[in-house]
Amino acid sequence: MSVTVTPVSGRRDLDAFIKLPFRLYREDPNWVPPLLYLERKRFNAKTNPFLQHADAQLFLAHRNGRVVGRISAQVDHEHNRFHEERTGFFGFFESEDEAETARALFEAAEDWLRQHGMEAARGPLSFSINQEVGLLIEGFDTPPMIMMPYSRPYYGRLIEGAGFQKAKDLYAWRYDTETVPPKARRAVEELRQRPDINIRKGDISRFDEEIATILETFNSTWSGNWGFVPVTPAEAHHLAADLRQIVDTNLVVIVEVDGETAGVVLAAPNINEAIRDLNGHLFPFGWAKLLWRLKVRGLKTGRLMILGVKEKYRTRNYLALAYLLCDEVYRAARDGGYRWAEFSWTLEDNNAVNTMIRNVGCRKYKTYRLYEKPLTS
Secondary structure (H helix, E strand, O other), rough: OEEEEEEEOHHHHHHHHHHHHHHHHHOOOOOOOHHHHHHHHHOOOOOOOHHHHHEEEEEEEEEEEEEEEEEEEEHHHHHHHHHHHOOOEEEEEEOOOOOOHHHHHHHHHHHHHHOOOOEEEEEEOOOOOOOEEEEEEEEOOOOOOOOOOOOOOOOOHHHHOOOEEEEEEEEEEEEEEEEEHHHHHHHHHHHOOOEEEEEEEEOHHHHHHHHHHHHHHHHHOOOOOOOOOOOOOHHHHHHHHHOOOOOHHHHEEEEEEOOOEEEEEEEEEEOOOOOOOOOOOOOOOOHHHHHHHHHHHOOOOEEEEEEEEEEHHOOOEEEEEEHHHHHHHHHHHHHHHOOOEEEEEEEEOHHHHHHHHHHOOOEEEEEEEEEEEOOOO
């Protein structure tokens, strides 16, 4: 029978949308089932601040009464305001390996975006570039890190079959050795000794302020990057609330010059390590397992999510500041018992950042792809 695609309407549809991946990935040992209660919050405008500045519609594909695929279409008004574009986005794409299903889903998403005046479609983003970004195209042999996506290997073929082409690749790097290059080591040590430089760890007692400081630096240092969208105050508050539950403040490093924030690094313990076998459920025993793994056993992996140096400090006088940040978070992770971390993500053509990452001993081990398609009337 042919595929039918309908908008998600009501709790029953949303439940089917959320639970579809649990069937599609059932036999995949590297997929990490998300916590169901967090997934429900993600699609609720009252609990996801992204939906305060966006319009979104979810769709389900059915064949013979059975859910066989899903997709979202969204308009991020902050993106279009910042970039002066009319670009819409798709996300949360999941499908059985059927070209007909994928085409039907994308046609529904594209039609919705056209109706909202969009001139191009880009994705996958779940929901925004500040959340889960891209389609995994290399690196299916290991599970994803916190706030990083995972997908079936055939998804790229289905997306390209629906007329989408590569827009940009994103890299994830494995970081497990301390190898600040010899040329930078002396400069790093000199920075540590300077009286105008103060290095401090995050303060959990004022964690909202710390996250605001980090994201202000992030917004100022990353604003020139392709696809960048500023993090709103509501999103910053939401991120702080989420990270507060799992944060290791030793992995939050802020470098100040004469009392002003000059550079920041934020790494987070990899919560996916603790929830992989919970199958999305915290009850009846999931809570106890999660708390024991977080508070007693401890997590052994993490993700370096943000590293930024303000432009005024990207000078010869502070040349090794980025290396200092890397070295500080490495030492904290080593002392905290972490075995390795992911540094993600970076744009494929951000040569300066990618070179620095290679110089500190990282190796590229996953690639994610964003696709784009013009929306002709």
